[in-house]
Amino acid sequence: MKWKISEHQPGRRRFMRLLGRAIVYAGAALVSVGLMGRRGLAAAIPALSTTGYDWTKHRWGFGVDATRCIGCLRCVEACKTENGVARDAHHFRTWVERYVYLKGEKKPRVDSQQDPGNITASGSEKEYRFDNRYQDAKIEKAFFVPKLCNQCEHPPCVQVCPVGATFRTPDGVVLIDHNYCIGCQYCVQACPYGVRLFNHEHGVTDKCTWCYHRITRGLKPACVEVCPTNARIFGDQNDPESPISKFIRENRTRVLKPEMGTSPNVFYVGLDKEVM
């Protein structure tokens, strides 16, 4: 087909107008398909409803009493088993840090179970133990700090996910839909606490869920279950008599990196200023 281009060039203009319109319509179509997809997903998630669990009725919370932790690392062991986390020194949903202030030193020495010295002590990357490196040292102060996902009120990890694969549930837990995650690892970068890990085998991101599959069935998270000293406290913040409500009420707690504006939901007691 040939157009005679007149003064007004109707052909070319029309083409441009059509093109412009096509782009707008295509965009609108994409967005609406997207929204529908989102809704479909949301409807699919409470497959949990079969267990009679209502996620609007709870507000989970986690407490850590660092003064009680003895660094036995059973929580790390339990978590790896419960959640099938890779048994190496680079993937953890939860870990424990050891802070030791030696006499005459200003800054603490910090390590966690993944430190090469500790791996030598345990005999393998699959087992967890703190070594005795400070046996003969003059120690001024020392303590352990368990770490895990803070299930932030304002989670930067959720904010940056380009497809919404990671999201915050109404009961206050940040989850990842592994069937939807594209594995871009942006969320790993965005978490200020380093709690996200990448599952290279499945090409998706992973992290602590407070054992969502357990807590929605009335069980405690695995790490809380095995902790021999009750250093890990868990419960429903909606219930004033729950362990976590009591813990928050009876202690002066603080959260990690409050300056990040994430409003964490893991409340700590017994942290020193150097804990990061």
Added chain:
Amino acid sequence: MEALLHAARYTGYVYPNETIILWGILIVIYPYITGIVAGSFTVATFYHVFGVPRFKPVARFALLTSLAFMIFVPVPLLLHLGHPERALNVMLTPHLTSAFAAFGFFAAFYVILVMLEIWFAYREDIVAMARDRKGLLRQFYRALTLGSDEISATTRAYDAKWLKALAITGIVGAHGLHGYVGFVFGSLKSREWWGSDLMPAIFLVSAIISGISILIVLYVLTSRFRKTPIDGACMKGLAYLLWGFLIFAMVLEFLEFANIVYKGREGIDTVMALIAGPLWFGVWVLQVGGSVMAFFILTYVIWRGTQDKHLVVGVTVSAVLVLLAVLAMRWNVVIGGQELSKTMQGLLVYVPPVWGREGVLIVATIFALPFGMLWGLTRLFPPWVPNQGQLPEK
């Protein structure tokens, strides 16, 4: 699978999950390529929008360069994804609070725009080639005329109008695309090294200088290859452009660094250790050294009014230095940010693997592909033919 993981060496205390550095050289090359896209488009607009005649010899070539690189921008990202087959979900179900979610739309918009721009810039040539070529090629160009094969004063004016309008939109698009890449990093508060308000601006300006530089190098190389003399005025213009934006880039980068040091927030010792340790070569030798040297050479060339061969050599050397400096800058941002632990109490050292999906070989190949594409494009759309698809003679 496990054997493929490269755990990074570290000093001090780093969070356990940080010991695998996730964003490697694939993510270094991504902003580098995007920057070249934005930069070369900028040069084209100097002719098509601002009407600076001395850029005419490279204007259409700059458009082709921009397109050739743009086509490969998504490749490093796709290769990096754990589930590339789900990549389209970013456009189907975008999560609107994510900086990444806009990528697909930005990129698609920009590709369409550059293709339209190129079409208008080449319309006369396409019409001519549809007439003169034979066989399949003829069919190809015929299809490309989109049924409008009239050339007259009216159509020329019309083409020029569209060229300009598209270039104006394009300059916003190209710069938006790259400023946005800076935002991807700058908007993260989790990393001291990234979370900076100046990051988008720095990315943008360094993008422009990398685009100008690659055009200088390619223009000089192709001119030698085609045995045509290099247009001195054009070369000079590119030198001015590079010089101006280079100063801008250096000032911005210095300001950002000064900000970090002067504010001296918690962990500043570790930041200093980072640039004295794992990053020293990239920061001091390549980025700072390269930029400063390029600046001095260009200043000398401009100040002395150097001509001919010396001009070409001086400007080309500066361009190569700038290309290296910008590549180093991308490394320093992407890798450096992850080498500085989120604990601010430890440093990691990233060593790029040679083999594998994230290895040096793949990345080098990805970077080579746009050049091949560009070669193909210049065959189909010869950018050097004078006086066609250009601004109407006044």
